[in-house]
Amino acid sequence: MHQTVGNVLRTLLHSEQPQNIATAKEFVDEALSIATHAMRAGIHTTLGSSPGSLVFNRDMFLNIPLIADWHAVTKRREHLVNENLMRENKKRRRHDYAVDHRVLKKRHNPTKLGPRTTGPYRVVQTHVNGTVTIELKHGVTERINIRRIIPYRE
Numbered sequence: 001m002h003q004t005v006g007n008v009l010r011t012l013l014h015s016e017q018p019q020n021i022a023t024a025k026e027f028v029d030e031a032l033s034i035a036t037h038a039m040r041a042g043i044h045t046t047l048g049s050s051p052g053s054l055v056f057n058r059d060m061f062l063n064i065p066l067i068a069d070w071h072a073v074t075k076r077r078e079h080l081v082n083e084n085l086m087r088e089n090k091k092r093r094r095h096d097y098a099v100d101h102r103v104l105k106k107r108h109n110p111t112k113l114g115p116r117t118t119g120p121y122r123v124v125q126t127h128v129n130g131t132v133t134i135e136l137k138h139g140v141t142e143r144i145n146i147r148r149i150i151p152y153r154e
Contacts, residue, residue, distance in 0.1 A: 001035075003034050004038050004039055004042075005035045008019070008030050008031050008034045008035045008038065012027060012031055012034075024146050040052030040055075040060060041060040041061065048076060049066075050071075053066045054066075054073070054088070063114065076083060080102060093151075097123050097132050097146060097149075097151075099124065099125065099126065100122060100123065101122075101123045101151065101152075102119070102120040102122060102123075102151075103119060103120060103123060103134060103150065103152055104117035104120055104121075104149065104150050104152050105118050105119050105134070105144065105148060105149055106148050106149065106150065117150065119152060121134040122134065122135045130146050130147075131143050131144060131145050131146065132144060132146060
């Protein structure tokens with residue numbers, strides 16, 4: 001929605017700039033009406049139809065009735081959600097950290113050509129809440145979430 005409004009405003013601003021408050025108000029009203037129509041008439045990928053046609057039971061461009069099969073729409077949405085979930089889960093790394101394992105700590109905001117990780121560090125303790133304690137140097141430990149570390153392979 002925000003991208004649509006931004007695109008409409010950018011297009012309108014490049015064509016003609018408002019000169020006073022009255023024209024600025026008209027400008028905003030026109031931009032919002034265009035953006036509203038664009039969002040209602042655009043085909044939603046999950047629904048397979050435009051939101052406006054589903055709500056008003058009419059095609060948004062042609063004056064013909066549209067009968068929505070809500071059961072099919074729900075099933076399609078559920079299928080797409082499950083498919084996306086399975087695809088994302090395939091990317092996950094499965095690893096159980098244990099004491100004395102070596103790990104690399106991910107850097108927070110690495111530079112483009114800089115190192116992405118630091119370490120290796122030794123795991124001192126594992127916790128049930130998804131964190132581990134690592135030894136940064138002798139006597140200095142840090143408790144860190146497992147999403148911020150990766151296993152070290154020698």
